[in-house]
Amino acid sequence: MNNFEYQNPVKLIFGKGSIAKLSENLHKGEKIMMTYGGGSIKKNGVYDQVKKALEGFSVVEFGGIEPNPDYATLMKAVEICRAEGVGFLLAVGGGSVIDGTKFIAAAVDYKGEPWDFVKNPTLPIGETLPIATVLTLPATGSEMNPSAVISRRETREKMAIGNPKLYPVFSILDPQVILSLPKRQKANGLADAFVHVMEQYMTDNISTLVQDRWAEGLLSTLMTVAPNVLEENPDYDACANFMYAATCALNGYIAMGVNEDWATHMMGHELTAIHGLDHGVTLSIVFPGTLEVFRKEKRDKLLSYAINVLKIQSGTKDEKIDAAIEKTEEFFNSLGIKTRLSDYGIGQDTIDEIVSRFTQRGWNLGEHGIATPEKVKEILESRL
Ligand code: NZQ
Numbered sequence: 419m420n421n422f423e424y425q426n427p428v429k430l431i432f433g434k435g436s437i438a439k440l441s442e443n444l445h446k447g448e449k450i451m452m453t454y455g456g457g458s459i460k461k462n463g464v465y466d467q468v469k470k471a472l473e474g475f476s477v478v479e480f481g482g483i484e485p486n487p488d489y490a491t492l493m494k495a496v497e498i499c500r501a502e503g504v505g506f507l508l509a510v511g512g513g514s515v516i517d518g519t520k521f522i523a524a525a526v527d528y529k530g531e532p533w534d535f536v537k538n539p540t541l542p543i544g545e546t547l548p549i550a551t552v553l554t555l556p557a558t559g560s561e562m563n564p565s566a567v568i569s570r571r572e573t574r575e576k577m578a579i580g581n582p583k584l585y586p587v588f589s590i591l592d593p594q595v596i597l598s599l600p601k602r603q604k605a606n607g608l609a610d611a612f613v614h615v616m617e618q619y620m621t622d623n624i625s626t627l628v629q630d631r632w633a634e635g636l637l638s639t640l641m642t643v644a645p646n647v648l649e650e651n652p653d654y655d656a657c658a659n660f661m662y663a664a665t666c667a668l669n670g671y672i673a674m675g676v677n678e679d680w681a682t683h684m685m686g687h688e689l690t691a692i693h694g695l696d697h698g699v700t701l702s703i704v705f706p707g708t709l710e711v712f713r714k715e716k717r718d719k720l721l722s723y724a725i726n727v728l729k730i731q732s733g734t735k736d737e738k739i740d741a742a743i744e745k746t747e748e749f750f751n752s753l754g755i756k757t758r759l760s761d762y763g764i765g766q767d768t769i770d771e772i773v774s775r776f777t778q779r780g781w782n783l784g785e786h787g788i789a790t791p792e793k794v795k796e797i798l799e800s801r802l
């Protein structure tokens with residue numbers, strides 16, 4: 419096990435009716451900017467619940483943050499924050515709204531062009547505004563982590579930032595918000611959370627027994643609840659388990675002391691930047707290829723996953739691994755997600771562009787940098 423330090427300051431407020439607890443967790447006095455997306459919260463009652471809880475507070479609203487939040491949109495919010503003297507940000511939405519709000523928090527006091535700190539993670543970000551979240555879509559874990567992924571359509575780029583200053587102060591998670599989610603977004607969320615666990619678990623075996631069993635528990639939970647969650651009227655308990663699993667998938671718990679991968683995510687981000695595919699879809703396409711190409715490097719964990727999560731008992735070790743990779747792709751398909759690049763009309767030219775971008779950036783991704791641009795090419799070509 420690697421050495422590690424862990425500190426996660428996010429207060430989680432979880433459960434039925436928890437949006438009403440918003441006001442008791444906010445301080446009066448500061449001007450709050452409430453951020454949200456394209457309007458789903460106005461249809462499912464979340465907007466009304468939040469507005470009710472915010473009665474008596476000084477609030478300015480900023481709606482219209484799109485999926486894969488765009489730099490140009492977010493800069494409009496930054497200008498408003500500066501002009502109005504906003505002192506606190508409240509994100510009400512899924513990962514895109516929360517990530518966009520984290521960016522706003524970092525950009526308001528930034529001297530210079532904020533895209534610079536997105537492109538160059540070594541640049542210090544200075545003062546940030548405090549943020550809190552009301553989560554409406556379990557998927558990214560952004561509600562309990564310090565990361566954000568920002569897109570810039572103008573240049574077809576999508577980049578991740580991470581800074582301990584960007585942890586939310588608190589996050590409210592009411593699993594009932596899942597009831598209004600379209601099936602496509604539930605599928606995306608299940609796939610995203612599943613691959614988050616895999617990016618931290620499916621690497622080399624360095625004797626991290628506690629983390630591995632936690633990770634396997636999360637994978638198995640997501641697979642167990644998926645069929646019910648995808649139904650039109652899922653059970654509350656299935657929703658609650660999905661929501662908590664998605665948070666734990668990317669709040670740092672299972673990352674302690676392990677070697678992490680993240681190559682699948684970086685390839686996925688490019689597919690979204692170039693073709694606009696949903697984040698969960700990109701991961702479902704790429705991940706089976708990552709498993710196949712690195713089956714030697716990930717052998718111990720592939721076997722552990724096959725036996726402990728998928729309960730594959732028969733066959734040689736290699737047959738178990740074959741079956742595990744096949745069942746992983748079947749899981750994504752069972753969510754209604756197609757898992758081949760050709761299903762989306764994507765071909766060799768996109769693969770060449772991604773490989774060239776990674777080469778220019780000098781990126782060797784994955785645990786121990788095993789996902790070189792050559793390996794990335796092999797992975798993506800295996801997914802045509
Ligand atoms: O915009 P509105 O109208 O709210 O509709 C949204 C959006 O169209 C809708 N939605 C959200 N909650 C709903 C709802 N519709 C009905 N009922 C509800 N309760 O769902 C659509 C997708 O929302 P979005 O926020 O884009 O989805 P998600 O949470 O999957 O976030 C994806 C973004 O997060 C990034 C992704 O790259 C992508 O940009 N990620 C962030 C991470 C992080 N911060 O740690 C890690 C992830 O790996 C990921 O990269």
Ligand code: ZN
Pocket residue numbers: 558610611614683697
């Ligand atoms: Zn993700």
